[in-house]
Amino acid sequence: MKVIEGLLKIDKALPVAVYLQVTNGIIAYIRQGTLKPGTALPPSRVLAKSLNIHRKTVVAAYDELYAQSWVDVYPRKGVFVARNLPEVSPRYIANMVPRVGIATETLYQFTDKITTQHMFKRNPESNLVFNDGFPDTRLAPIELMAREYRRFGGYHFTPRYLMYGPEQGSENLRTELARFLFETRGVQASAADILVTKGVQMAIYLIAQILLSKGDTVIAGDPGYPAANEVFEQAGAELALVPVDEMGIDLDAVEDICKKKKVKILYVIPHHHRPTTVTLSSERRMQLLELSMKYKFAIVEDDYDYDFHYASSPILPLCSADYYGSVIYVGSFCKTIAPGIRIGFVVAPQNLIIQLAKLRRMIDRQGEQLLEEAMASLLNNGDIGRHLKKVNKIYHERRDILCGLLREKLGEQISFKIPDGGFAIWLKYRDGIKAANVAKKAAEMHLTVSNGVDYFYKSANQSFIRIGYASLNAKELGQGVDILKKAVDKVV
Amino acid sequence: MKVIEGLLKIDKALPVAVYLQVTNGIIAYIRQGTLKPGTALPPSRVLAKSLNIHRKTVVAAYDELYAQSWVDVYPRKGVFVARNLPEVSPRYIANMVPRVGIATETLYQFTDKITTQHMFKRNPESNLVFNDGFPDTRLAPIELMAREYRRFGGYHFTPRYLMYGPEQGSENLRTELARFLFETRGVQASAADILVTKGVQMAIYLIAQILLSKGDTVIAGDPGYPAANEVFEQAGAELALVPVDEMGIDLDAVEDICKKKKVKILYVIPHHHRPTTVTLSSERRMQLLELSMKYKFAIVEDDYDYDFHYASSPILPLCSADYYGSVIYVGSFCKTIAPGIRIGFVVAPQNLIIQLAKLRRMIDRQGEQLLEEAMASLLNNGDIGRHLKKVNKIYHERRDILCGLLREKLGEQISFKIPDGGFAIWLKYRDGIKAANVAKKAAEMHLTVSNGVDYFYKSANQSFIRIGYASLNAKELGQGVDILKKAVDKVV
Numbered sequence: 005m006k007v008i009e010g011l012l013k014i015d016k017a018l019p020v021a022v023y024l025q026v027t028n029g030i031i032a033y034i035r036q037g038t039l040k041p042g043t044a045l046p047p048s049r050v051l052a053k054s055l056n057i058h059r060k061t062v063v064a065a066y067d068e069l070y071a072q073s074w075v076d077v078y079p080r081k082g083v084f085v086a087r088n089l090p091e092v093s094p095r096y097i098a099n100m101v102p103r104v105g106i107a108t109e110t111l112y113q114f115t116d117k118i119t120t121q122h123m124f125k126r127n128p129e130s131n132l133v134f135n136d137g138f139p140d141t142r143l144a145p146i147e148l149m150a151r152e153y154r155r156f157g158g159y160h161f162t163p164r165y166l167m168y169g170p171e172q173g174s175e176n177l178r179t180e181l182a183r184f185l186f187e188t189r190g191v192q193a194s195a196a197d198i199l200v201t202k203g204v205q206m207a208i209y210l211i212a213q214i215l216l217s218k219g220d221t222v223i224a225g226d227p228g229y230p231a232a233n234e235v236f237e238q239a240g241a242e243l244a245l246v247p248v249d250e251m252g253i254d255l256d257a258v259e260d261i262c263k264k265k266k267v268k269i270l271y272v273i274p275h276h277h278r279p280t281t282v283t284l285s286s287e288r289r290m291q292l293l294e295l296s297m298k299y300k301f302a303i304v305e306d307d308y309d310y311d312f313h314y315a316s317s318p319i320l321p322l323c324s325a326d327y328y329g330s331v332i333y334v335g336s337f338c339k340t341i342a343p344g345i346r347i348g349f350v351v352a353p354q355n356l357i358i359q360l361a362k363l364r365r366m367i368d369r370q371g372e373q374l375l376e377e378a379m380a381s382l383l384n385n386g387d388i389g390r391h392l393k394k395v396n397k398i399y400h401e402r403r404d405i406l407c408g409l410l411r412e413k414l415g416e417q418i419s420f421k422i423p424d425g426g427f428a429i430w431l432k433y434r435d436g437i438k439a440a441n442v443a444k445k446a447a448e449m450h451l452t453v454s455n456g457v458d459y460f461y462k463s464a465n466q467s468f469i470r471i472g473y474a475s476l477n478a479k480e481l482g483q484g485v486d487i488l489k490k491a492v493d494k495v496v
Numbered sequence: 497m498k499v500i501e502g503l504l505k506i507d508k509a510l511p512v513a514v515y516l517q518v519t520n521g522i523i524a525y526i527r528q529g530t531l532k533p534g535t536a537l538p539p540s541r542v543l544a545k546s547l548n549i550h551r552k553t554v555v556a557a558y559d560e561l562y563a564q565s566w567v568d569v570y571p572r573k574g575v576f577v578a579r580n581l582p583e584v585s586p587r588y589i590a591n592m593v594p595r596v597g598i599a600t601e602t603l604y605q606f607t608d609k610i611t612t613q614h615m616f617k618r619n620p621e622s623n624l625v626f627n628d629g630f631p632d633t634r635l636a637p638i639e640l641m642a643r644e645y646r647r648f649g650g651y652h653f654t655p656r657y658l659m660y661g662p663e664q665g666s667e668n669l670r671t672e673l674a675r676f677l678f679e680t681r682g683v684q685a686s687a688a689d690i691l692v693t694k695g696v697q698m699a700i701y702l703i704a705q706i707l708l709s710k711g712d713t714v715i716a717g718d719p720g721y722p723a724a725n726e727v728f729e730q731a732g733a734e735l736a737l738v739p740v741d742e743m744g745i746d747l748d749a750v751e752d753i754c755k756k757k758k759v760k761i762l763y764v765i766p767h768h769h770r771p772t773t774v775t776l777s778s779e780r781r782m783q784l785l786e787l788s789m790k791y792k793f794a795i796v797e798d799d800y801d802y803d804f805h806y807a808s809s810p811i812l813p814l815c816s817a818d819y820y821g822s823v824i825y826v827g828s829f830c831k832t833i834a835p836g837i838r839i840g841f842v843v844a845p846q847n848l849i850i851q852l853a854k855l856r857r858m859i860d861r862q863g864e865q866l867l868e869e870a871m872a873s874l875l876n877n878g879d880i881g882r883h884l885k886k887v888n889k890i891y892h893e894r895r896d897i898l899c900g901l902l903r904e905k906l907g908e909q910i911s912f913k914i915p916d917g918g919f920a921i922w923l924k925y926r927d928g929i930k931a932a933n934v935a936k937k938a939a940e941m942h943l944t945v946s947n948g949v950d951y952f953y954k955s956a957n958q959s960f961i962r963i964g965y966a967s968l969n970a971k972e973l974g975q976g977v978d979i980l981k982k983a984v985d986k987v988v
Binding site: 021024027028031032035038072082094095096097101102104105106107108109110111112113114116117118121123138141142144145148149150153154156157162163164165166167168169187188189190192193194197201202203205206209214215231234235238267286289290296297300301302317318319320322323324325326327328329330341342343344345346351352353354355356359362363365366367368369370372373374375384386389390393 | 513516519520523524527572586587588589593594595597598599600601602603604605606608610613614630632633634636638639641642645646648649654655656657658659660661672679680681682684685688689693694695698701705706707726727730732746750760770778780781788789792793794809810811812814815816817818819820821833834835836837838843844845846847848851854855857858859860861862864865866867877878881882885
């Protein structure tokens with residue numbers, strides 16, 4: 005008897021009801037064999053006393069155990085572990101003693117295919133983070149998502165969306181996306197031209213795996229987006245990097261490469277190049293479309309932040325003017341809802357979409373249909389549009405606050421251009437100030453700020469950093485800049 | 497003025513509130529430029545009349561337009577399209593007219609990497625489906641999922657789970673999984689030994705991509721699971737198929753292959769082999785573990801339906817007795833909750849888990865953290881355990897009903913063994929009856945039943961089919977068997 009009383013651990017701070025803690029604890033000991041069939045359980049008042057909980061709680065636990073067939077109840081005798089346990093108990097493999105723990109190393113050999121990975125790292129001791137340009141998840145419309153999920157509970161169509169579904173993604177969502185892309189950026193796709201993905205990341209992975217073979221050339225800007233570059237290299241491609249100036253990627257450099265190599269993909273972020281935030285000029289866009297026709301390469305147009313633009317008129321995506329099927333357009337709602345809600349898309353000619361969808365089926369079968377239906381509903385009823393208006397206003401203000409503070413407090417040590425949109429500014433420390441040193445000093449004061457290493461793909465230029473402003477409010481931006489100022493002062 | 501009244505389409509049957517349909521319609525026409533800044537909108541009473549809706553609805557729409565800054569309101573004058581539109585209007589690329597629609601073919605060339613794909617196809621005209629063995633989504637605990645999502649709305653930790661998170665999956669979920677796997681099947685993993693995936697499908701994809709190189713050999717049973725075989729081939733491997741008998745896969749055949757080729761992976765479903773439902777015997781399990789040590793190959797143990805067992809005691813997974821790090825254990829909750837809720841896992845030595853997680857990061861960055869937290873909570877509070885008990889009872893009954901009906905009505909034309917668990921039976925038509933012919937006749941009577949082509953990987957044996965019983969209730973099973981009986985009678 006004492007066994008149970010000694011073994012059960014009750015923690016009233018846990019989110020699990022105490023009676024369930026008692027129930028689950030007892031089930032675990034029955035399963036393990038510590039409590040054998042036929043064993044009497046202590047009277048509820050005894051167990052309640054020794055666990056220091058209310059007797060009714062123990063009664064509720066015993067009721068639950070009875071309902072689940074784990075115990076038999078005999079009037080005037082008491083509660084006993086059931087003679088016929090509700091679950092068949094598993095058998096060990098003949099003559100084999102189960103192993104405690106998983107082996108630390110595999111017996112078979114394999115080579116690590118992925119050695120390094122670029123990523124933004126939050127210093128765990130930081131209270132404040134200047135990230136790489138993420139949205140503020142405190143503004144995420146979680147109550148709208150919860151509302152949609154709540155509605156699913158009452159819908160007779162819900163079971164259908166819980167079954168296997170189309171690997172290309174929800175038809176409702178693709179239809180709404182087509183409308184949204186047309187209304188917001190002049191991309192005239194039909195539902196059939198769209199593949200729903202898990203964020204831009206999966207879009208790029210699928211494209212790379214389908215289009216690239218070992219030794220193919222992929223052109224990308226430098227500084228650029230390492231998470232894309234890595235995916236192209238993983239698919240066997242060789243990267244050919246081109247400089248990025250005030251007008252975007254350097255197209256003369258692109259053509260030089262095309263003359264020498266068979267280029268398969270050019271990867272570009274025309275709206276706000278990442279990391280520098282510059283917009284590819286209208287003239288270069290035309291020129292780029294012409295180059296893609298001349299040299300027959302695919303343009304992967306990553307338009308992850310088109311919906312976030314605060315200044316002069318945005319230029320429509322390359323995709324909207326793609327007459328020949330050169331452009332593969334990728335985007336997402338990871339910045340609109342939240343990075344953790346991973347809905348992205350590819351717009352491309354259908355012969356490519358079909359291949360991408362087949363690969364997607366092999367990788368993870370399909371997306372979350374309920375999430376996709378929820379997104380379709382939020383697009384259809386205008387919630388996404390309203391949310392975008394709301395957060396654009398806030399991010400616009402935050403951009404102005406950060407730029408103002410930086411000019412005021414660090415004007416001598418840094419230079420930057422106010423970005424037209426997005427989530428971050430691209431900042432250059434004046435000569436002699438090393439980003440890594442500033443980051444180190446800032447970390448001591450519990451601020452995470454970029455150390456400047458991940459922007460140029462394989463070079464040592466470390467005088468630039470990105471400072472995300474979107475996820476911090478005015479007070480936090482003020483605190484962040486104050487610490488940054490102190491950190492810079494310490495290294496000069 | 498007539499423009500709006502003629503253009504707006506109101507559909508009261510839509511789930512979108514009518515006032516929002518009016519609002520969104522007007523915004524669309526402002527965006528398109530049909531309604532220019534400064535244009536007067538019709539008085540609410542006029543518009544209401546012409547659209548045949550209540551005036552208050554139009555007032556609500558105008559209020560919404562005003563709140564969103566799409567219109568200016570001048571007292572005693574009326575409502576006008578705002579002179580300063582709330583969104584910057586996009587610019588076309590210089591000299592380029594936007595293209596109508598997406599090109600149908602890509603300009604650049606690529607070879608289709610994925611040509612055929614095996615999959616269960618529901619006949620669109622069927623009212624009733626004998627599927628390949630899927631759970632009944634009408635029994636999915638959607639109200640529990642909705643409850644968890646509703647809770648997130650009120651939690652201050654929610655914004656954290658909406659941010660980028662660990663590619664290995666939620667730590668809470670991995671901790672709960674470790675407990676669940678130990679309690680239910682003696683697998684003693686720690687959270688660090690587990691990777692959360694999107695179903696078993698992603699688990700197999702990641703393993704194949706990390707472990708396999710072009711020309712490596714993978715052993716699998718035939719008949720087998722084509723969705724796994726395809727992934728191994730996609731990763732460049734050559735399949736070596738071995739027969740499956742009453743005791744599971746033929747291990748003499750496995751050793752013969754190991755003597756001739758460098759085997760990298762053996763893929764096996766020991767609990768209920770798919771499609772035949774046989775359990776790998778205890779003796780063969782020991783022998784298989786020994787072979788893996790001798791020839792140093794990885795065993796990929798797919799245990800997708802361990803939680804569904806109705807008969808004699810299940811045998812613990814190979815993984816529970818893996819002393820040397822040979823076994824990679826994969827499973828999922830896609831059958832527990834619903835196929836559309838894609839949560840799976842890999843248990844393996846940490847040197848492999850690290851590589852799998854890195855690749856996962858490249859593919860789609862991470863899983864849905866909120867979904868993973870919801871699953872962790874459902875495991876922790878015992879909801880999953882209770883749900884499994886409930887549906888096991890139902891599926892057990894359905895298995896017995898189907899088997900009874902088949903014996904009674906089709907006893908002469910078929911043979912099968914009652915499966916110990918899972919979702920389907922493996923049925924052989926007597927000689928002379930072709931599965932494809934039966935399927936065709938059944939389709940005419942609006943029943944989808946397997947045509948027998950997808951079980952043997954590259955062979956023409958088409959006298960076997962799987963009949964899923966789990967997703968149909970007693971009445972539906974009765975109707976299905978009646979039609980199947982008629983269909984069989986027509987082809988003999």
